[in-house]
Amino acid sequence: MPGRDKGGLTEPMYYVLMSFLHGEMCGIEITDFVSQKTAGRVRLGPGTLYTLLAKFQEEKLIEETQVDGRKRTYRITDKGRDAFREELERLKACVLDGEEELR
Amino acid sequence: MKTVQKLIPVSLYDIPGLEAWLEEQANQGLFPTHLGFWATFEDTGVPGTRFRLEPWGKMGNEPPPEQLELYRQAGWEYKAILCRPYVLFYTTDPDAVELYTDWESRGMSLERLEKETRIYSGLRMTRWVILAAAILLFLILPRSSHDVQPVSFASLPMVLLLLFHPVILLFLLWATLTFRRWRRNRTALKNTCRALRAGLPPPPSPGSSRAIVREQLLILILIPVLVIGWILLSAETHRDLAIPVEDFSRPYVTLQELEQEPVYPSEEVFEEHSIFDEPENYAEINFSLLSPVWYAVTQEGYSPTPGAMENANSPNPEGGKYRYAPDLDMTCFHLLIPTLAKPVARAQMDSYRLVNLWWEYEEIPHPGLDFVILATVKDEPWQMAAVGKDGKVAVFRYAGVERLEDHLDLLSKMVT
Numbered sequence A: 001m002p003g004r005d006k007g008g009l010t011e012p013m014y015y016v017l018m019s020f021l022h023g024e025m026c027g028i029e030i031t032d033f034v035s036q037k038t039a040g041r042v043r044l045g046p047g048t049l050y051t052l053l054a055k056f057q058e059e060k061l062i063e064e065t066q067v068d069g070r071k072r073t074y075r076i077t078d079k080g081r082d083a084f085r086e087e088l089e090r091l092k093a094c095v096l097d098g099e100e101e102l103r
Numbered sequence B: 001m002k003t004v005q006k007l008i009p010v011s012l013y014d015i016p017g018l019e020a021w022l023e024e025q026a027n028q029g030l031f032p033t034h035l036g037f038w039a040t041f042e043d044t045g046v047p048g049t050r051f052r053l054e055p056w057g058k059m060g061n062e063p064p065p066e067q068l069e070l071y072r073q074a075g076w077e078y079k080a081i082l083c084r085p086y087v088l089f090y091t092t093d094p095d096a097v098e099l100y101t102d103w104e105s106r107g108m109s110l111e112r113l114e115k116e117t118r119i120y121s122g123l124r125m126t127r128w129v130i131l132a133a134a135i136l137l138f139l140i141l142p143r144s145s146h147d148v149q150p151v152s153f154a155s156l157p158m159v160l161l162l163l164f165h166p167v168i169l170l171f172l173l174w175a176t177l178t179f180r181r182w183r184r185n186r187t188a189l190k191n192t193c194r195a196l197r198a199g200l201p202p203p204p205s206p207g208s209s210r211a212i213v214r215e216q217l218l219i220l221i222l223i224p225v226l227v228i229g230w231i232l233l234s235a236e237t238h239r240d241l242a243i244p245v246e247d248f249s250r251p252y253v254t255l256q257e258l259e260q261e262p263v264y265p266s267e268e269v270f271e272e273h274s275i276f277d278e279p280e281n282y283a284e285i286n287f288s289l290l291s292p293v294w295y296a297v298t299q300e301g302y303s304p305t306p307g308a309m310e311n312a313n314s315p316n317p318e319g320g321k322y323r324y325a326p327d328l329d330m331t332c333f334h335l336l337i338p339t340l341a342k343p344v345a346r347a348q349m350d351s352y353r354l355v356n357l358w359w360e361y362e363e364i365p366h367p368g369l370d371f372v373i374l375a376t377v378k379d380e381p382w383q384m385a386a387v388g389k390d391g392k393v394a395v396f397r398y399a400g401v402e403r404l405e406d407h408l409d410l411l412s413k414m415v416t
Helices: A011-022 A027-037 A046-058 A078-102 B015-027 B065-073 B103-109 B111-140 B156-163 B166-197 B210-237 B338-352 B404-412
Strands: A062-068 A071-076 B003-007 B031-035 B038-042 B050-055 B077-079 B086-091 B282-288 B291-300 B327-334 B359-364 B371-377 B382-389 B392-399
Touching (some): A011 A027, A011 A046, A011 A071, A027 A046, A046 B065, A071 B065, B003 B210, B015 B038, B031 B086, B103 B111, B156 B166, B156 B338, B166 B210, B338 B371, B338 B392, B371 B404
Antiparallel strands (some): B003 B038, B282 B291, B327 B392, B359 B371, B382 B392
């Protein structure tokens, strides 16, 4: 999995990366997106968000597009998109495995 | 505005413990303005304030503006205070979302701090290893490239005595305490990071501890004590604390007692003072808990008759005419452990040894003494003698026309 030494993305990582599929985002927009998307189930603390953005940037999953004073905007890279798809496939496989066993 | 200082009763790397302690202080109306070896508070604390510690930014910088903005929007304020290795955020809003909403991201935020601590620990260990290797080399290697009779570890008994100097013992205590503190901090951070990486909450904080406060207090007190101690120690080594023999009251063998002909200090023989501008007849007091009595006396005398006897060791103050100028060095120990007597005598003889000369050692019996060691150099005026009885040891180095062996009764008075 790109950007992770072992296992998949964590839930906050998954949703933060997902938020960029809609286009360029800044911190507060990401927090709002995740909160709405999960109906408040996943809350992103500012420390978590800042750490994940720094980590994604370091691993080139996202890149900075604009700095407007204290506001910074980012977009997903091709590598980031691949990482998200890969995680999505993994989660789908997990769900399928679970459903099969339940039947 | 009142300020209050408190010693921090938790490990600096027990992050949950430190945050909880700051929150306790806020409940007592105290707000931190400085966190370091101790904490300084103002009386502006608001009960219920939450504090969160974040590692410093890259290269020890303050948090970047975008981070501050994100935190501010979530209700967390930044307090620019001296607080290595952290920066401090706080909120009085009970509804403000926690800075970290999952353990793994919290673990990631501490990665750099953990790495820096690991590197620092490595450097620290390397420093100690280099120091230990240097000490070992110092003990093994000859004192000079001209040393014709090197003895490895000859100075070991002296090192042992020096180790039991109160300043050295205090330094070792200080080093042990700081090492313990460093190890506790490192273990706390390592355990926290390991748990967070695994997606688990950090291990529970052991909480405030009086032992940590006592340890911090001791380390703080020891720092000025050690500084003063080192100044005094270095003054001793630079002869700043040398006592003129005429003011020295402890027993010693005078140079004149050894000599058949009269000899006088340079100031009585020559009009001018010594060209080295240092006292020639002086005593130095040392101390070790293993040897509460430990002093050395250095004497140099001059014959009043110029050119009476040739002596290549005397200065040449009178245009080529040599003047007889014997000298006598003596070191006396009263050791608390008598078995150390002979090794210490040997070590002192080795430190007195002129390294470019070949010395012949001989041990001879003498009534009333445990041992007598004589050392001579063929065709040279230099001699050494060490006498010991129980824990008392006296070591002499002499250059002159007399034979120390003929004066053993006089020398033995120092130890009987």
